[in-house]
Amino acid sequence: MAQLLKVQNFNVSSDGIAAGPDEHQTLDNPFGLPGAERLFSWAGATASWPNRTDPGGSRGLDDYLTRDFTHNIGAEIMGRNKFGHQRGPWLDHQWRGWWGDEPPFRTPVFVMTHHLRPSYSLADTTFHFVDGDPATVLAQAREAAQGKDVRLGGGVSTIRQFLDADLIDTLHVAVAPVEFGAGRSLWKSPDELLDRYHLDVVPSPSGITHHLFWRR
Amino acid sequence: MAQLLKVQNFNVSSDGIAAGPDEHQTLDNPFGLPGAERLFSWAGATASWPNRTDPGGSRGLDDYLTRDFTHNIGAEIMGRNKFGHQRGPWLDHQWRGWWGDEPPFRTPVFVMTHHLRPSYSLADTTFHFVDGDPATVLAQAREAAQGKDVRLGGGVSTIRQFLDADLIDTLHVAVAPVEFGAGRSLWKSPDELLDRYHLDVVPSPSGITHHLFWRR
Numbered sequence: 001m002a003q004l005l006k007v008q009n010f011n012v013s014s015d016g017i018a019a020g021p022d023e024h025q026t027l028d029n030p031f032g033l034p035g036a037e038r039l040f041s042w043a044g045a046t047a048s049w050p051n052r053t054d055p056g057g058s059r060g061l062d063d064y065l066t067r068d069f070t071h072n073i074g075a076e077i078m079g080r081n082k083f084g085h086q087r088g089p090w091l092d093h094q095w096r097g098w099w100g101d102e103p104p105f106r107t108p109v110f111v112m113t114h115h116l117r118p119s120y121s122l123a124d125t126t127f128h129f130v131d132g133d134p135a136t137v138l139a140q141a142r143e144a145a146q147g148k149d150v151r152l153g154g155g156v157s158t159i160r161q162f163l164d165a166d167l168i169d170t171l172h173v174a175v176a177p178v179e180f181g182a183g184r185s186l187w188k189s190p191d192e193l194l195d196r197y198h199l200d201v202v203p204s205p206s207g208i209t210h211h212l213f214w215r216r
Numbered sequence: 217m218a219q220l221l222k223v224q225n226f227n228v229s230s231d232g233i234a235a236g237p238d239e240h241q242t243l244d245n246p247f248g249l250p251g252a253e254r255l256f257s258w259a260g261a262t263a264s265w266p267n268r269t270d271p272g273g274s275r276g277l278d279d280y281l282t283r284d285f286t287h288n289i290g291a292e293i294m295g296r297n298k299f300g301h302q303r304g305p306w307l308d309h310q311w312r313g314w315w316g317d318e319p320p321f322r323t324p325v326f327v328m329t330h331h332l333r334p335s336y337s338l339a340d341t342t343f344h345f346v347d348g349d350p351a352t353v354l355a356q357a358r359e360a361a362q363g364k365d366v367r368l369g370g371g372v373s374t375i376r377q378f379l380d381a382d383l384i385d386t387l388h389v390a391v392a393p394v395e396f397g398a399g400r401s402l403w404k405s406p407d408e409l410l411d412r413y414h415l416d417v418v419p420s421p422s423g424i425t426h427h428l429f430w431r432r
Contacts, residue, residue, distance in 0.1 A: 002271070047430075055218070059386050059430035064280045091321060155277075170275050186320030200276030205416050214275035 003142050006148040007159060007171040010186075011039035014175055015067055017183035018156045020179040025085050030098055032043075038132055038178045042208045050104035065172060069104075074145025076105050079158030080113040083127075088165045090117050097127065112136055112158060134165045156184040166196070171213040219332045220365040221293075223375060224389040226402070227255035230391055233399035234372045246314055247312045261317050266320040277420045285320075290361025291395055293323050295374030296329040296385050299343075304331050313343065324360040326353055328330060328374060329333055350381045372400040382412070387429040 018039070020032030021023070031039075043049050047057030048067035057063070084095050097103060099122075106124040112131070119128045130137050133203045141150045152162055162168050162190075171193075173186065190199065190211050197213035204210060228234045234255070235241070236248030236391065247255075259265055263273030264283035273279070300311050310352055313319060315338075322340040328347070335344045343359075346353050357366045378384050389402065389407075406427050413429035420426060 056342075058414070060428040061418050061426075063430075064284055064428075068280055068284065071283060071287065090348065155380060160246075198274070198276060200421050202277050202420075206416075212276045214279075 002131050002145065003145060004169040005138060005152055005162070005167055006149055007152050007154070007168060007173070009043060009065060009174060010154055010159065011041060011174045012186050013174060013178050013180045014177045015181065016185040016187045016189070017180040018154065018186055019184045021183060024080070025081060027085055030085065033180060035178065039176045040203070042174065042176070042206045045060070045206065055063060061202070062206050062208065065210060068108065071103050073107060074148025074149045075107050075132055075141040076109045076151040076153050077141050077158070078109060078111055078153035079155050080111055082153055082155045083111045083157070093117060096122060097121065108141070110141050112137055132160045134167055138167055156186050159186065169215050171197070171211070173211040173213070175209045175211060177207050219361060219363065220385040221368055221378070222342070222365055223368050223370070223384060225259060225281060225390060226370055226375065227387060227390045227392060228402050229255060229394050229396045231395045231397065231405045232401040233396040234370065235400045235403055237399060238297070238358060243274050243296060243301055246301065246328055249396060249399055251394065255392045258390065258392070258420070258422045261422065277418070278422050278424065281390070281426060286322065289323060289367045290353070290364025291323050292325045292367040292369050292370035293357050293374070294325060294327055295371050296327055298369055298371045299327045305331050309333060312336065312338060324357070341414040350378045350383055354383055360431055372402050375402060385431050387413070387427070388410050389427040389429070391425045391427060394424050
């Protein structure tokens with residue numbers, strides 16, 4: 001079985017926006033976008049959301065998407081801006097990601113950056129910092145995944161790089177019924193990908209429209 | 217986390233029929249229903265279908281349902297008619313289920329029958345034959361599942377028994393766009409369950425309408 005590269009639970013607005021302009025990202029506002037929770041609150045409402053602390057939550061369609069997050073995943077690749085809000089050389093090595101002492105990845109994670117720093121582990125997650133083109137980083141992640149698939153975590157510019165290099169096998173993009181008008185945009189329209197991907201458009205009772213792409 | 221009892225990938229026609237009349241089940245016709253493949257062909261078209269032998273298959277909505285089949289499942293319960301076509305005392309102990317030498321369950325499987333026989337293993341699956349009411353069999357399966365969830369595999373009369381005993385936590389029922397008119401029916405309408413369950417109705421581009429129930 002081939003090792004897939006998969007985008008999962010990536011959230012955008014109906015106008016394709018996943019984050020605010022680069023300079024708007026801060027420690028208190030990871031997405032740099034006022035109202036960003038309207039993009040991802042659907043996931044938090046499900047029973048399988050990894051950060052859930054109480055026993056409730058829905059177990060319908062949206063829950064299938066959140067509980068698939070770890071299915072057969074052996075590594076993640078993410079851009080530096082998903083990892084943190086610092087830019088340029090690492091001034092604060094104490095910064096170890098947004099996720100606290102138990103990151104939800106539980107696999108090796110490859111953070112793409114021109115500014116290297118030593119690897120470290122938090123619980124079951126190990127962060128590696130790598131400077132390479134998408135194909136090179138994917139090869140590293142595949143080896144670390146030991147036969148399992150690799151998740152491409154985002155953000156927008158990282159996904160665009162891997163799309164441009166034609167390295168992504170499947171994408172799940174959750175489109176929320178909100179418009180932001182400005183910010184970092186994944187696409188003008190999901191139709192841009194139809195020359196390369198099949199697409200199932202699946203409206204959820206939560207108001208989200210799940211877009212499920214897989215290679216033709 | 218509670219151990220759920222889950223029905224997954226259970227296929228019925230638009231008039232609720234999952235199998236032919238009891239006496240129509242034979243070795244060559246496990247469902248006892250001409251055209252039964254129209255109920256489950258959607259699953260065989262997906263990349264994650266356990267019996268798939270070639271590398272193709274869709275990776276859209278339907279594939280989320282098939283690849284969820286094994287997610288956190290530690291045991292299965294099934295009725296005797298799902299296990300085989302024999303009725304009454306076991307005349308043929310050579311019969312070891314419909315699934316060949318590598319059954320797709322890969323967990324302990326509890327077959328409900330008044331006619332006991334010794335347990336046996338095929339690859340990663342062990343079949344146990346148990347005579348008890350639904351609550352008793354569920355307790356056995358939960359213990360065997362070692363903290364994971366339990367799948368209730370069917371058929372119709374087994375699911376009805378567990379619904380009557382109010383033991384099922386979630387159900388995924390795939391409704392196919394075909395009518396059979398006669399046979400063993402799960403329901404007159406999915407609405408019968410709405411007093412006890414939430415329901416997401418999710419039409420798939422394949423023509424199947426997935427019904428996802430979870431307890432209120």
